[in-house]
Amino acid sequence: MSLISVLRTGVSGMNAQSNRISTVAENVQNSSTTGYKRTSAEFSSLLIENNSTTNYTSGAVETKVRRAIGAEGPITFTTSKTDLAIQGNGFFVVQDENQAPYLTRAGNFVVDGPTGNLINSGGFSLMGYSLVDGAEPNPALNSTDGMVPVNMASLGLRATPSTKATVTGNLSADTTPLSGIVSPENFSKKSSIVTYDKLGNSVTLDIYLKRSVPTAGDATADPVIPAVLDNTWTAAVYDPDDVALTGPVTFVFGADGKLSGTTKANLTIPGGEAFSLDLSSMTQLAGAYDLKGTANGKAPSAVTGTEFGSDGVVYATYADGTRLGAFKIPLAEVKSPDNLNPRAGNVFQTTLESGDLQIGFAGLGGLGNVKSSALEQSNVDVSSELTTMIESQTVYTANSKVFMTGNELLETLMNLKR
Structure with a gap:
């Protein structure tokens, strides 16, 4: 011994x-x-x-x-919407000041004043894919390429241009017919609808409607008038300067006072997008003239808050009550998480023993769900x-x-x- x-x-x-x-x-x-x-x-x-x-x-x-x-540690709920927890498998992808990527389960994120990024208590920025351009993210399965810091301050004001509108209601069957082309000087009824251009400026479209009863050989007759003259109407759309945005649109009501098929006026809003005005829901019945119209599009509105979906989508909420998907937060996983290399700040790096990271989205491929106003404890x-x-x-x-x-x-x- x-x-x-x-x-x-x-x-x-x-x-x-x-x-x-x-x-x-x-x-x-x-x-x-x-x-x-x-x-x-x-x-x-x-x-x-x-x-x-x-x-x-x-x-x-x-x-x-x-x-x-x-x-996993136990999940507790908080009052902060930017506190995030993963219920199930996966890690948040974050980066440090040198843009080096890391993995973490620490989701106590807050808005950083100088940068506007969402950072956790370790000073690491939450990473995601931008949805501002409207495209669905297509991540690299084993890389963080294409990710950007989640920064709601970068969105600022948002204007939504109008692309469609619908006019409904009744055109009185007692309306006196008029000859000639429908115009601001020759119309039976006039309605207006407010739309928005690409900058969020309001553009009022004037809709002129005329009940038409032309006779054969009449030089002032409307073009292409069907045989049933008493039920024929034409419409034209003008901008605020009385510039025609579309030619006369002809539509015929049946004996029941309803339109058959789809009647639309297609035009381009000045400074805006291509626009479709749907007139198919109008009727011609006895009674008062009563039209109503709705159009999409919004005036400029500021971001007032943030919401998080369980699928990882980060929504910007606006002062006008709308919300817009701004980012989508991915989740990462490795084959052997216990072999990750821990670093200061409660983050981890991949190693040969842990395997390469795989990128996916919450709720898919065995990955967990993202919970807002919640934190995973130790x-x-x-x-x-x-x-x-x-x-x-x-x-x-x-x-x-x-x-x-x-x-x-x-x-x-x-x-x-x-």
């Missing part, structure tokens, strides 16, 4: 328990840290080869630090850590006794020479 090996074995045991106590200390101090993952020290024995049955040389104990990154059980601490303290003391005993035996051996 080697007394020196006894000393080394005792020191090895004390070092191992010191590592274990260190992980306990880190776990306890981070028990309230959002998204923190528990660290533990796992032991394995190191035996000396060629030990005989009559003369044994003691070995040592090795320590391997493991992290329960794949184990997965540390403080009571278990305190138990481990007491156990390690006891074992450390026992290893120190082994060292002291070996030292006493060695002194006894050395005294034999005297």
